[in-house]
Amino acid sequence: MFSFYKIRKISCYFVMLIAFSGHYAWSTEIQSSTSAGSFVPLSGTEESVEAGREESLFKNLRRTGDRVKSVQHKFFLKTKRHELGLVAFSISLNDPFYYNFAFGLDYSYHIYEWLGFQARFNYFTPPVGTGSVRIVRSDETAISEFKVPQFKVSVPQLNFHVDAQFSPIYGKMSLFSQAILHYDLYAAVGVGAMKTTGNQYSGFQPMGTFAIGGRVFLLKWLTLRLEIRDYLYPDTRSEKLKETSVQNLIMFNIGASVFFPTKFSFKHE
Secondary structure, three states, X not given: OOOHHHHXXXXXXXXXXXXXXXHHHHHHHHHHHHHHOOOOOOOHHHHHHHHHHHHHHHHHHHHHHHHOOOOOOOOOOOOOEEEEEEEEEEEEOOOOOEEOEEEEEEEEEEOOOOEEEEEEEEXXXXXXEOHHHHHHHHHHHHHHOOOOOOOOEOEEEEEEEEEEEEEEEEEEXXXXXXXXXXXXXXXXXXXXXXEEEOOXXXXXXXXXXXXXXXXXXXXXXXXXXXXXXXXXXXXXXXXOOOOEEEEEEEEEEEEEEEEEOOOOOOOOO
């Protein structure tokens, strides 16, 4: 039989064995981690080299400041450049009686990338009647048999206006994963005059205008322009009714523009 003394002695040996085994496993883990490269202390020379690299990096950052941009070198710059534009095709979107067509010329000067001023002249070709006009004319023909005079409708003939143009958005997009197109979006608001023709009340009327549009930059001096523009002006549309109301003429415009000078350079400030 084992005495109490022998049992205590065996228990002490067992505890010492467990402690020795844990110490050995922990030492082996540290050695393997060190050899695997998870923690390797630097020598004095290596610490000096690393400190020199960090100091050089901070010096470069202090020297460049905020000149390191997330988007570098825009494809196109407008600041202090002149823009000559052509509205090659323009059609009305909301006239129920006529399709109004126009073409125009404009000049713009861009003070900043986001701000410019524009002057534009538009000439309207003779309008083309819609189906509503044919119905009205057939009714007029029937009415004329009872000696009731037919009435004439006023239509736009030309206009001119000056705008302030704001361009807050510049971006780029991928075209079928083959090319990158650069563009900007703008909003414009301005005043001018509209000349109408067609009845005895026609003539020059004050006009307000606003627009939203965009440019697609094809070259560093050539752009494609798309625009929706609204013209607001008072007019007596019907000679018979003799009622003056505010006309709201919305046009969709397609055109192009050329920038001068044709070249530009980047300058960091």
